[in-house]
Amino acid sequence: MNTTTSDDRVDLNALGTESAGNDFDDMGAYRALWAAESKLMWRRLQLVIAVLSRRTAGIAGDDSESDRLLLDAETVLGAEVAALMSMSDGAGRTVVDTALEARDRLVHVANLLRDGLISVASFREIILQCKAIVDADVMAIVDAEIATEIRESGPVSKTDASSIARRHVAETDPDAVRDARQARGKGVTVSHDGDESVLTIAADAEQVLLAKKAVEASAAELTCADDSRSVGARRADLAIARLTGGEFTCNCGNPECPATATAAEVAERFARVVVHVVADASTLNGESDKAGWMDGYGVIDAHHVREAAARPDATVRPLDMAAIADNPAQAGSPYRPTAATDTAVRAVHGTCSVPGCARAAWSCDLDHVTEYNHADPESGGATCPCNLAPKCRFHHLVKTFVDGWLDDLVIDANGVIWVETVTPSGQSVRTRAANQWLVPDLGLLPCRHGAPVEPGTPDRSEPPQRSATRAATKRVYRMRLRSQRRFARACAEAEAKVLAGKEFNSAGEPPF
Incomplete structure (x- = not known):
């Protein structure tokens, strides 16, 4: 053996x-x-x-009997x-x-x-x-x-x-x-797990993203900081209210709650919800089948690009690369990038630029990799594609407050954009901008600013705080699990009593 x-x-x-x-x-x-x-x-x-x-x-490979x-x-x-x-x-x-x-x-x-x-x-x-x-x-x-x-x-x-x-x-x-x-196809499904139920709506990617952003925006507009519900609970309650024709309001109990938007104000907020799609002009006019990118979703095929552009509520704007090279920052506010620079930088990375983070680029902060010097802009990190990268709020906080966490943006001789992240243990990870294929010329644009000689200093005066301690969060989670288990156990016991009553009641009368 x-x-x-x-x-x-x-x-x-x-x-x-x-x-x-x-x-x-x-x-x-x-x-x-x-x-x-x-x-x-x-x-x-x-x-x-x-x-x-x-x-x-x-x-044999074509043996139909075996198949x-x-x-x-x-x-x-x-x-x-x-x-x-x-x-x-x-x-x-x-x-x-x-x-x-x-x-x-x-x-x-x-x-x-x-x-x-x-x-x-x-x-x-x-x-x-x-x-x-x-x-x-x-x-x-x-x-x-x-x-x-x-x-x-x-x-x-x-x-x-x-x-x-x-x-x-x-x-x-x-x-x-x-x-x-x-x-x-499209559809609506419902599933139940203990005392939790899930409603799933399957639709086109752009429809789902628009609905998600609209729910997020409205939930934020119609509640104040004193609302006792979690962010997720507010959004869920609002979505159900909209689907069922019910009312959604802040639960703070304050008769003078500042989050009292009118129907017209909510509609105006809905109108400002945008789903960003970036694609090559040759794809839009049908000359090529180069793929596009939908923020929050990812790669979409050429047919999908053209379908999205043909929607009656779609707006098509050309991205002028030459304008980015000449004026990457706003004239009146050099800290802020122009709309074209903002779009190109978010598009070339696609998501948060920290390796592995999938947060959608248009839901991220646009970070100056080398810190911008507000007192002396000429000596600090420039507002330029060579120094801007999207970071989700969490990773932006990590960069600001965690000692030893560093990042750098490197453009090689071929115009390829790389992000290098160094962790507190000294480990280094270098990854290429995920969507360089989408904006291939961005790394080749000439930079018209000087090298940073005195970068700005990040404000570390107010380190981020949790809304609840880690222990309290775990306790709430365990309480929810216990509640689910008790519910499941009570259902099982009730079912057992019903079955037992049927066994002893041959006449078929209810066992109560």
Whole structure:
């Protein structure tokens, strides 16, 4: 009997599990372990492929009888994986399907797993984005393009990997993307979990984003700082009120509450809700199928770009790159970028510029990477695309108040924009601006300002505070879980009493 264990076969120390006793080495080991997890997953997929290949060695690829078997080799192997890993049959089959994708369709992308450059979650997301492609030759081209771009981009998150894959699929086979988008359709679903219910509305991306922004804006307009509800609860109550024709007001109890907007004021706020779409002029006029970008959603295919532009409420504005080079900042307020500069910078990054953060660019602050000197603007960080990057409010606060957290914006000789982030442990991550493909000339614009010699000093006088302590937040969360469990237990007990009453009451009378 073979008693060799998995620990005997894998040298965990070689993966960097030992603590080095200092922040830099320990966090470096953490990064190495993350990469090792991807490498191990690639190895697992290779083992699945090896087993499947041996079991199907004598079966021809066009054997229709084998294809008709309910318990074919792939299904049985999936069930075996599920049993060994204590997972569902569906999850086991997903492992086999993932291995087949690595062998047959996404060979180059799978090698990114082998090299520790993407996570298995990113790999599966890429598989989903590529599922509409049926032509093997087209799939081979897209596979190589996705892998090449990810290798050149620096570390990528699951969201980044998905966007890269989606863009190459959308530009290679836009008709397939459009057909898949239209096939998904629209609908409304409701689900219940304990004492929590969820309403889901499936619609076009721009419709959903408009609705989301309208709810956020109205909830903020119609409540004051003394409203006792959380931000999420306010938005949920407002959305339900709008759908059911009910009334939504602030619950502060103050008869002179400042958040008393009229219907006309609310309508005017709705009218100012904007969804930003950035696309090439050649896409709009139908000369090319270059993909576009929808803020808060991501890559959209050329058909979707043209559909959005054709909406009666859409406004199309050209982006003048020459104007950005000549006047990147407002003449009367050099701290603030012009509308064109603001749009270009948000578009080229797409999201918060901190690696892995998926906060939509137009929901972020536009940060001066090298701090602007308000007392002497000429000597501080310039208001220019070479010194501006979107940051979500959280990461903006992190940069301002956390010692050792640094960032830099680098434009190389080819005009490629990179963001370099240094963490307090000294670890450095450099990533390429995610949407350089969308605004390729932005990094080539000449800068007409001097180098910063005396950057401004960030105001650290008021460090951010939590609305509640971490312990209090956990306590509220646990109370909610207990409430859900008590509700579920009470329902189960009530059902048991009903069933017991039926057993003893043959006449079928109610058991009460």
